Amino acid sequence: xxxxxxxxxxxxxxxxxxxxxxxxxxxxxxxxxxxxxxxxxxxxxxxxxxxxxxxxxxxxxxxxxxxxxxxxxxxxxxxxxxxxxxxxxxxxxxxxxxxxxxxxxxxxxxxxxxxxxxxxxxxxxxxxxxxxxxxxxxxxxxxxxxxxxxxxxxxxxxxxxxxxxxxxxxxxxxxxxxxxxxxxxxxxxxxxxxxxxxxxxxxxxxxxxxxxxxxxxxxxxxxxxxxxxxxxxxxxxxxxxxxxxxxxxxxxxxxxxxxxxxxxxxxxxxxxxxxxxxxxxxx
Amino acid sequence: xxxxxxxxxxxxxxxxxxxxxxxxxxxxxxxxxxxxxxxxxxxxxxxxxxxxxxxxxxxxxxxxxxxxxxxxxxxxxxxxxxxxxxxxxxxxxxxxxxxxxxxxxxxxxxxxxxxxxxxxxxxxxxxxxxxxxxxxxxxxxxxxxxxxxxxxxxxxxxxxxxxxxxxxxxxxxxxxxxxxxxxxxxxxxxxxxxxxxxxxxxxxxxxxxxxxxxxxxxxxxxxxxxxxxxxxxxxxxxxxxxxxxxxxxxxxxxxxxxxxxxxxxxxxxxxxxxxxxxxxxxxxxxxxxxxxxxxxxxxxxxxxxxxxxxxxxxxxxxxxxxxxxxxxxxxxxxxxxxxxxxxxxxxxxx
Numbered sequence: 001x002x003x004x005x006x007x008x009x010x011x012x013x014x015x016x017x018x019x020x021x022x023x024x025x026x027x028x029x030x031x032x033x034x035x036x037x038x039x040x041x042x043x044x045x046x047x048x049x050x051x052x053x054x055x056x057x058x059x060x061x062x063x064x065x066x067x068x069x070x071x072x073x074x075x076x077x078x079x080x081x082x083x084x085x086x087x088x089x090x091x092x093x094x095x096x097x098x099x100x101x102x103x104x105x106x107x108x109x110x111x112x113x114x115x116x117x118x119x120x121x122x123x124x125x126x127x128x129x130x131x132x133x134x135x136x137x138x139x140x141x142x143x144x145x146x147x148x149x150x151x152x153x154x155x156x157x158x159x160x161x162x163x164x165x166x167x168x169x170x171x172x173x174x175x176x177x178x179x180x181x182x183x184x185x186x187x188x189x190x191x192x193x194x195x196x197x198x199x200x201x202x203x204x205x206x207x208x209x210x211x212x213x214x215x216x217x218x219x220x221x222x223x224x225x226x227x228x229x230x231x232x233x234x235x236x237x238x239x240x241x242x243x244x245x246x247x248x249x250x251x252x253x254x255x256x257x258x259x260x261x262x263x264x265x266x267x268x269x270x271x272x273x274x275x276x277x278x279x280x281x282x283x
Numbered sequence: 284x285x286x287x288x289x290x291x292x293x294x295x296x297x298x299x300x301x302x303x304x305x306x307x308x309x310x311x312x313x314x315x316x317x318x319x320x321x322x323x324x325x326x327x328x329x330x331x332x333x334x335x336x337x338x339x340x341x342x343x344x345x346x347x348x349x350x351x352x353x354x355x356x357x358x359x360x361x362x363x364x365x366x367x368x369x370x371x372x373x374x375x376x377x378x379x380x381x382x383x384x385x386x387x388x389x390x391x392x393x394x395x396x397x398x399x400x401x402x403x404x405x406x407x408x409x410x411x412x413x414x415x416x417x418x419x420x421x422x423x424x425x426x427x428x429x430x431x432x433x434x435x436x437x438x439x440x441x442x443x444x445x446x447x448x449x450x451x452x453x454x455x456x457x458x459x460x461x462x463x464x465x466x467x468x469x470x471x472x473x474x475x476x477x478x479x480x481x482x483x484x485x486x487x488x489x490x491x492x493x494x495x496x497x498x499x500x501x502x503x504x505x506x507x508x509x510x511x512x513x514x515x516x517x518x519x520x521x522x523x524x525x526x527x528x529x530x531x532x533x534x535x536x537x538x539x540x541x542x543x544x545x546x547x548x549x550x551x552x553x554x555x556x557x558x559x560x561x562x563x564x565x566x567x568x569x570x571x572x573x574x575x576x577x578x579x580x581x582x583x584x585x586x587x588x589x590x591x592x593x594x595x596x597x598x599x600x601x602x603x604x605x606x607x608x609x610x611x612x613x614x615x616x617x618x619x620x621x622x623x624x625x626x627x628x629x630x631x632x633x
Contacts, residue, residue, distance in 0.1 A: 174363045174364075174365065175367050177367070178367040179369075179380070180353075180355055182380055182381035182384060183358070183385060183436060184381075185355060185384075192369075192380075193369055196371045278371060
């Protein structure tokens with residue numbers, strides 16, 4: 001039999017259901033995520049560049065962006081440090097109540113943000129438990145930038161903890177032992193061996209935390225006081241524009257927030273990619 | 284520069300891992316800690332490195348109490364089983380690590396570190412790999428880098444945990460010879476852990492056989508192979524056939540066993556166990572013998588026989604296929620046993 005006469009063979013996938021599962025997930029992703037984003041972009045594009053620029057550079061809008069970005073940056077910095085510490089404690093030490101503490105880390109995700117906002121407001125208002133202590137010192141948390149930062153960091157802390165925790169857990173203790181036998185002290189070992197290994201995951205958690213904080217609404221509106229030019233965040237301003245039937249104004253603000261968040265995530269992904277291409281691991 | 288370990292004990296919870304270890308390693312010696320998993324050999328190595336601490340006992344290096352020193356201050360070169368190379372650093376940076384983390388006052392200048400690294404890359408025959416990352420290396424190459432990283436700090440002692448465990452057989456043999464060469468060139472006192480006898484005997488000056496947290500015997504290949512000190516060693520060294528015998532006036536006898544020619548090392552009269560390797564067991568055709576050949580497997584150069592007796596006990600015997608003794612041994616033939624070599628231990632010690 002000549003080779004030409006042999007029937008050609010079509011390779012088949014071994015795992016069944018590829019088309020069905022991929023089709024379903026892509027369709028769902030489109031309806032839930034992609035189409036709303038496209039709609040937002042189209043809505044924003046429909047405004048026209050000149051008017052769009054005027055809208056997003058209006059003094060009240062600019063002020064809201066500034067407040068949002070500053071508060072989100074502070075909240076994320078706090079989370080970056082605290083989240084790393086929390087993950088370290090949860091992975092490295094054994095102590096009674098460790099599992100409970102671990103479970104508590106999910107509360108900010110599980111709790112409705114409005115509930116979080118309300119309870120934070122109650123605690124920090126002038127007659128609340130913490131407020132009563134801070135108020136005489138001249139520290140006002142409620143109705144200030146501090147309140148916004150507090151609400152933002154509360155709702156986004158698990159991002160950092162949950163990103164770092166599994167990577168830290170899987171880090172082979174032999175790396176640290178090797179560093180110790182080579183003469184490195186604990187700080188040097190952390191800086192040069194442990195942190196580089198968890199950095200990509202940590203950065204992923206930090207940037208997700210920042211992106212989430214940029215759009216935090218539910219928890220913030222209760223505690224912020226929402227004074228234009230002082231404590232009004234961008235997502236609230238977008239909501240106000242909707243209330244005023246100014247859909248274009250709302251879309252313009254939302255679009256800027258979205259681009260900001262995407263830029264941050266993209267930048268973080270680039271750094272993570274560079275850090276992990278030699279065999280480290282990412283989120 | 285001798286290491287002295289005295290009466291060392293260590294438990295993990297209720298498990299006793301080390302039960303009174305006494306060992307002295309001389310300057311420049313290459314010693315293997317050989318034993319099955321769970322024998323405590325890795326724990327002992329980690330205690331010497333300062334990565335673990337004993338419950339009791341002494342560890343001194345040239346008279347200096349090492350149990351008072353942190354691992355950082357012992358200047359140990361430790362090669363980990365899976366190498367533990369830092370994945371985000373190049374080979375060069377990995378090797379330089381121990382020098383770059385020294386306190387400012389003791390740290391060599393950058394150029395000095397670079398030339399030391401180059402020197403090691405050359406010595407380890409991995410010149411071309413300096414700028415690669417660990418993930419881009421083969422197992423054997425990683426092993427060399429791990430050794431380079433440990434040697435860079437000019438260690439007082441070199442410790443290796445299962446250094447060839449993760450490599451395939453051919454690479455293993457090459458690296459073994461190469462490591463012996465490295466040791467002879469550097470002269471660093473070296474202790475390595477292995478569960479592979481061949482590796483231990485080929486590489487080490489002295490082999491320390493451990494079992495259940497104790498040292499059972501210290502010696503070289505010939506002494507441990509031919510004169511095992513304990514039943515465990517005999518079994519561990521391949522004498523897996525245990526035959527019940529009796530010692531009478533310095534001679535060994537047993538039903539269907541022709542072992543009168545074996546030395547008994549002045550054993551007292553009484554019941555004993557004879558430990559024999561399958562290749563040392565010669566079946567002799569004998570119509571009145573208590574054993575019969577139940578199967579024969581031909582592997583080309585070797586015949587593996589399974590012999591069984593009336594009670595159903597089965598023992599293996601290995602013969603060279605072309606040897607005269609192998610002729611006529613077919614299934615069903617009755618035989619008695621003639622051990623060519625073996626070790627006898629009083630029954631109560633087994």
